Amino acid sequence: MIAKISEDCLYILNFNQSLQFIAMATTIDKQLIRFYQTLQPPKHLPKGVNILYPQRDNAVIKVMEHFFKKYYNDFHSRRLIFGINPGRFGAGITGINFTATKQLQEYCGIDHTFRQQSELSAEFIYEVIEQYGGVKKFYRDYFISAISPLGFIKDGVNLNYYDDKKLMAATKPFIIASIQKQLSFGFKTDYCICIGGAKNFDFITTLNGEYHFFKTIIPLPHPRFILQYRRKQKESYIHQYLSVLCVAE
Secondary structure, three states, X not given: OHHHHHHHHHHHHHHHHHHHHHHHOOOHHHHHHHHHHXXXXXXXXXXXXXXXXXXXXXXXXXXXXXXXXHHHOOOOOOEEEXXXXXXXXXXXXHOOOXXXXXXXHHOOOOOOOOOOOOOHHHHHHHHHHHHHOOHHHHHHHEEEEEOOOOEEEEOOEEEOOOOOHHHHHHXXXXXXXXXXXXXXXXXXXXXXXXXXHHHHHHHHHHHHHHHOOOOEEEEEOOHHHHHHHOHHHHHHHHHHHHHHHOOOO
């Protein structure tokens, strides 16, 4: 009887180890696609606030699959960069953070059927990426995510998750679960980069103090702010970005 129990326990242990091995053997691109396809939007949003969830569109998923397979079809551990949340003219169309349709085709070489347009944040980020060494090198070292993987719209305009106290409270559990899920893909946790100003940085810093996602969080100013209000100092800001990014191995 004792031998029988031991055999059963051994079988269960081996089975669980096999499941863990299978998860570890899944390339990052497949994990990311599944992550975005299975997002569970936060419930009980404030009145008038709508979810921006482009990954519900098959055309967006097709583009994302192409993008992720091209740059993340491996097991290489990268660091995370967090924006705020997707906007209507960048990730809200392509499903790829800080990547508008123009950058998707011109820099990433991915054809699509979306209307060709650019976006200020995407323009700045891809200038940084070019000076970093190009898309292949950059996406080998980093994945650009967002504190909230889904965006929000109110009265036809973008709404950041922190712009409304009720929205921030409603999205907090969703944000925590999303960060935890992404970290399970094997991203490095020595540091992450937070793009988006004081409010975004303060929010993730508070969460990090409670959940200890990362050892260090490095803030960088938002690209839209730079190009709208500090365009003359653009090269200085690009240098600031590169001085942080080039710490990557």
